[in-house]
Amino acid sequence: MVVGLAYTGVKLEKVDENEEQVQEGGTGQEHKQTREGGNVYISATKLVESPEYSASFLSRMYFTWLDEIIGKAGRVKLEYIDLFKFKGNDLPGACWKRFKKTDASSTTNKSKKSSLLMRLAILLKWELILKVSVGLLLTVFKFSGPFFINQIPNYLENKEGNEKQNGRAEIYGYCVGLLIFTTIQYIMENQSLWIGRKLSIKLKNALSCEIAEKSLNSLGSGGEEEAVKSNNAQQEGDTSGQENSTREALVSLRRLESFIEDNSHDISKTGQSESDETESASTGDFGFVNATLSWEYSQPQNQGDCKHKSNENTPLLDVDNGDATKSNEFKLQNLNIKFLRGKLTIITGKVGSGKTSMLRALLGEMKLVEGYMMYPRGAATTEAATTRPGSVGGSMIGYVPQESWLRNATVRDNILFGSEYDVERYEQVLKMTALKADFRQLVNGDQSQVGERGITLSGGQKQRISLARALYSQAQCVLLDDVLSAVDSQTAHHIVYYCFDPSTRSKIMEGRTIVLVTHMVDLVAKYASWIVVMESGRVAEQGDGRNVFSYFSTSSTDDTQPILSQIMEKQTSDPSEDEFNQQKQLERQLKNSRLTSNRNSEGGDDDNDDESDAEDVEDAGEEQREYGTLRLDVWWAYFSSMGGSWFWVAVVSLALGGRIVQIFQNYLIRIWLQSEDNSSSASNSMYFLSMYLLVGILFVVLQQLANYSIYKGGIKSSKEIHYRLTQSVSNAIPSFFDVTPVGRIINRFSRDTMRLDERIIENITYFLSHVISAISVFVVVISVTPAFIIVSAAVTAIFLSRSVKYLNAIREIKRLDSNTLSPVLSIFVELGGNGSSVIRAFNKTHDYILETARRVDTNNRSYYLEWSLNRWISLTTDSIGSLVSFFASLMIIIAIDYFPNSGLDSGLAGFVLSYALGFNIYAMWTIRDYADLELGMNAMERISQYFEDRLPQQVQVLSTIPPQPNTTGETSLWPSSGELVVKNLSVKYDNTDKFALNNISFTLPPAKTLAVVGRTGSGKSTLTLALLRLVERVQKMDSHILIDGVDISSVPLTKLRQSITIIPQDPLLFSGSLRHNLDLFDEYPDEQLLAAVAETGLFDGVTIDSLDFTIHEKGANLSTGQKQLVSLTRALLRRSSSRIIILDEATASVDYRTEQQLIRAIKQLNVVHKCSIITIAHRLNTVYDYDYTLTLDNGTLASFVQNDSS
Template structure:
């Protein structure tokens, strides 16, 4: 063989042929270099300049010209501005992370990981120890947004193409190491064959031995290096895509209408579907690489066995047909499954955001059962996906074992029928067939992932393509009217609104022309600049709708809205508080101005509250503002809207949660002489139900029940307010007495304090997971998977028996074929056994544990735990346990049994066979080292996924629960079915505190004693945060307390908590909105809560809704009546309180409750509706003991006596004709 031959070895010499050297050492590297050059140049052209052009640059160019060619010098010109100086290496390592600053060899062999591993051996790792990944999500999203903007949204591949175009270098760089990895993989059998033949020689050539050692080192070192770079780029693609999509979803979410946001679809998309999308992009690289391996394998197999190789295509064709069916089914079932997850997570979010009110009303365990029912339904729906996945695994097994049987049969009875197969040829054929079937089986296994991931891609793309909120408003400046420019939140243009408004008055800040939306009908409104305008009207008339129309948050049916400025601040009726410091909640994204900040704090009467908080203004508000009272949250929200200094301020009944003295202070500082709205050039529009505030307005508009907006004359305002409330509060009230005893300040658990518990690698954790499925089910599954592993690994064993005993008896092939075709059946059986017997039961059990633990957790814990952390347990952790964990547990268990079978087979074969037999047995069975490596990888994935189970177990073990007395069951049996019969309440020397078990408990109130005879009406009054609601919480046994509280002579400690709260009718401050129908919202209590209770009928519920009035039933009936979805009705806060009143009335009628607790039950109602509601309360609860917390005079009209809370102490004040809180205070 001469130099003109391919070679690679030159005949008669220990050297390569010249052609081989030119091809692989010159042409191929040049092709690779030229192919990578455009991307290399592009990456530097896109990089921002980090250094200025100066003397160093020109010096560098000069040396480049002298040392290399002109082309290299030109490249240095582009390279220098994007480079960093070497002396900044330490700074760059801090800012970019270890990996981004590591060199080629360090990243190839993971030397940069040594420092992290050392830290990990010394202590638990945190995210700060790992460092950054070298690129910013913001930069990636900016590029993605540019590509997405240009993409054809009608194409199914728009999202994937945009992701690829955003970071093309990652998608290109990953190709080279994967190609090289294919070459190294296919060189292994030839290397091993040459090694065996050389070792078999009596006098092997030392040069050949040395070259084989070098080749072995080259192949396996190169293979590991290629794997390192390939996985590095593949994971970068995953992380980059995840960052881009999360940013895109967030940006899209803030652009959607409130209707879309209420569906909470983004919660599922940001977890389950983003994981699927990034997995699909990553999977695509492995798939095309496997296809190349299949082609190469077929070519090599054809050279060895001839035409018999085509029989590998027979199971491939059959499996492709079956895979198409399974893939389509899986796409449908996975979409349905994700939709069910979305509904469950949304309902869970709703439950967690109202958990305090749910516990007060006894609805927490009921909602936990409802969530569990949804989880059971979700598991049932997921079985369709499980069937398709099990079928796909069986199809993969069919290819893996049936293809070798068909090829061997064709070879024995066709291409080699005359000559037969020697033992070596037989094993070589099996090995080469395995090189084809292994990647093909991998492709088939990946098809279900393609289907499920593709469903996720489509869901994300559909969400990103949703129609955004159309800003129909017109903005005009000075005396000219701007063109119609609907805007996004970032100021970008959207589309055009159809109706063109008349030219607005240049003196107007806001103008509504014939606006119709929801209850509004042709509403017209003109608000002059710098004026104070009030909106009044009955509940549900459309006051809040007008404010949202001005904000552009509702879709108009007709009409137009014009504004003179884009600077608008809004404070809604239900305060929105971040889980951050009070200061950050007020400042938001605005610049910090200390003087203005404290001025606003003083205006909102927060000074004394902050003085009493341990960390002052830096106190954490807690999740959903759990560390603050309702009045404090409202004032912080108000302060935020004032601090921003907007040209237009919209306030939606912001005084509803405040006591009258505090409200008077803020009113005076806002509207009085020298007040905020006199000093600031700001336009105010405020919706209110308090008649006194109308006096402070320059203009008043009334929204009547028909949706018409009418101006109210000033004379009528003065006459109405003076007649309705002669004893209104004065402006000169001081806020020095503001107290915050009720506030329970806690520190939110940080991730750092949780790290010490996150040790998942204990065997008890697996027992905890499998215990939920039952010992019998687990044993059956283990037996099934052990049988499947034996069946899959038995064909080579059978072949060995065949070749040992009767190598020329081809009838043995029948047994070999039967065993080979039995493999897919056993494979599918063991996977279905896991899904039905183990995973389904374990998933239901884990969710039941989460739901029950959350519903039974103490109020102190729930106020401390962040709602987002709790929600993550129900979404991310449950998804990991149900979707990710099976993909690791199944292969891990199978590989565990397979490795021991292979080791035993190879060990026994080495004792009798010729040297080449163990070699090919290794290739056929899949080298145990390779299997062990794969098992370790799967085991690592299992351990990672089991982290979700560990967090659930830890949550169940460490969460403090509300514990009833040990004999609570016998005590409950002794309590009469109609308890409490009279509703008398005795409170004797009761002291309650928040965080009672902590080192620094905080007192809510002390030594409270009060006796409430049955049938009496009691009003609890006091300043905001004085402990009024805390007293009600203690009556419901939600706070740890000392002393004795008896209801009808029964100590509440001796009554199971759920029974106590379900037997008491409670109306909370926030109108509870339960996920589901109106029927479920009015009557959510099951018949089992009180034996012998009255059955609630639809007629009874409709009658209650009609008697409540305020047009509530009239607004519900046309949209589905009792079957209407509450979330789609978009009820106002006042209407939600009316629904809650209907729930309380129905509860009282069905259970026969004689004790009613009302916590600011009418805070969001106008005075007329409040009077009607109070009449209903007086009528329905006439024979009941009613304890009312309120600062509204109408709610205290018929009380028999007051309990005034001051500095955590209670004082009983007789009712001597006084009917307002201020009268009592006097």
């Protein structure tokens, strides 16, 4: 049996004013498996359509069309392929299409948009009409049960007048009427609820696709935020069928409406203009004209200002006097630029000058304040459309962001990005991006999973795969944001040689317009037709080499000398000159260093380089799912966290006592009525009234004490479980996050914890109440009519049989439902960061909406089965309840008619029948509550998978470190000097026998600098991870890592990681002020913060001007270079407590001037503050004067030398 998620033929129509395009997904395909979002998708041809569509009337009414899958659940484990598929009109795409049309059909005033509630009402009008109609009929039938029950006591009271046979026939007719009419009532009741559930599926379909489209066409929304919006849509669907959840539904609906109806950030119409002007973007140049642009995007007031000219000689991208601003925080101003068609244009400038903003403006993702611009978009030209496969088209933009973005898919799927596989073109692209050597290192080559956010790859590998995606595409315009910074020097030369040098570049680059943002101008200036220098959001200079040479000459400093020399070389050098001369010169500066050991001719890169040595993340495909009944330890983990054995003895005793008191209170009414027949004195009435009130108060007290105890225990349990989950996940080994999609973790902390917090406490309360009530019905009826024990035995047998079948099916369906929700959340997380921008640039928005529809459809099918099974068991228990009421009333009448001495009277009969009539409710909710309790325990089961006893944990040490003597003989806190001794260090990643590091030994004296070099996969990043104990070393004799003489394996993790500062290539920033990001725990005064800022030059740009500057989530409003400056400033503040500072190519994304400033700050840390510096080097000029050089080759120590400069 094939395991995995199954999707059906998702039908989507792309709806706009000029075009309707129907797209089918998954129909008519061969059986094919691909890993997506942590799940295996199955071709729709392998799925079975829901039997409900072809079921008979009676089968639909009684839900017997479910019998086959219920029987199957009792025999085998249900899998994704067993779930039913929907017909076309019930698919997400079809529902979304109809929802899109509701806005235009709901009002004649096109300028006034309809409310979301009104649009949904129009979308679901027929379902709502049907549900209301059934509800009205149901209201009438709900009176049938009490009516027929009331006839039996009346018969008994007037028994003397009903001795005739026709009187008996009438009362027996009432019994039969009770059976028939209550059965009809229950059928209609379940059908009404089922209509509501199917309505909720369509509601979720429409809202999920709408949210996906809105997310893809909006700026500034993080992926996690969109996952929360998706969860709101899920809650909206869940509450649609629950009358008692109206408030929750309205709150979720309001949140969604505020998002869906907000058009302030909608970029779906960017660059649209008159139809006679739109085609030409692909035939001319593009740029800005008098343009001012803003990050806070809104559509230009005059669409005619955003136009595309058709003249072949005009720029493909043109900007004239353009201004761009981000809510008055940053502005691109007075832009007049033309990016020439088929040429290379370089954009350079210092950190924060607006280079990345320029590219985002070209993508149409900034607000045009004034002037106009011609976007690099439009239809493909006739020439491009008729040339050979692989020719350049103009319907997309090949965009490579500075922070690379990859899908959670295979390497090949990321490169193809939905395009057809062309072997020749694909091989050319791999050669151009030097990826072939990397594929040989990956377990499954280009079929290896990259993991979520490309977690299994190094930074350079991710960047080159992003570059390969742009090169493989048919985009005529390619925007490259600092693609050379994340790769080593040799690979940078390789990319320049094959992509930018006109004499050696691949044919794939012919005719393409390339806009390259880079700080490495000295490497590519000779090939550029145009160079733009940005400064403070303005164009400081632009032109060919001569103009820019003139600009740099007038402001010549040491910083600009490499640029000047390269521009001069452009005027005189032979284009075919060897591109690797500069690399060789830099290598010679590292004397005695075997830097180029075993280099591959295609080059390499490194960042977190050796992550690729770990096993491929195939496990990310299918989420772990238990089978069968819940393990006892899961039950025990929850119930023991609520309280001990005596706690549960007390709770059950209180609940049982409350039920006994309630029965006695109802029976007291019968005694009271009998007493009234014998005596009507006021004192007698007061006595029974007082007794009734006292018993009622006692019942309320006992009931509330039981409920309070459960709620109190539940809150205690939720806190303990959440704390345990948080601690376990926080302390998990790093490889756990490499192989686990974020959607799964979010699911544990959101939906699963919500079930524990909100649902399971209620489930326990109701289950305990209903099971005691159901048992009490049998006890009451049997105590009055002992013959009913025969009926009760048969009813119990039927009830238990059906309940077991239901639980076998619902248990697996609910597990499938929980697992299929994770991919829905994951796809919204995938849109975070640069995801939405890349998808829009490559014109893949509709594909992602289609993918969202597929995942929602997969989740819907488990949801559909779950609630249809609920209706099946509900109708079963209702039918059993009807039989209980029928036989109870029948036996009472028989007992009175044929056994006059039985002691039955009208009061006792009414008392018994009132309980018998409620049996179906108690029985149904007993099994439903137990199923819901198992669902809650299913959430507990899933959470327990991430507990410390099942999730591999980092090794914790609780010992303390005594003060250490320093160089003067005085004692000081560890670490005091920063001496590092590594001996026989070996490291393996999980699930692999290959050593990432093997017998590495070296000693770094205190306050010295160490350059760690080597090609991809050599083990550089693994070494830094081992120093932080993010990976544990292989335990063997005479193997250790010592810092100031202390083995780090004996140091508590918190203390160890506080004592080592690492500045990663992708720094982590938090939402808040700059002060908060520099000083999370308010440890330093402002004077110290400003001093550190001055050392790194963080305020030298135009964006950041004070400690109160607001940084957005993940530093979204800063360039990558600025993020690195913030991270380095943070390290400067920690220099007193951190004696070892690790830099993972922290200067990769900064300009030359800023790089020199950072190098000076790093030297300040080393020389003045006596910190030991360890740098992973890509740009060799940053480490040429280091004291020591350590060269790694394939996990082994190639050399460790002391440089002459030391």
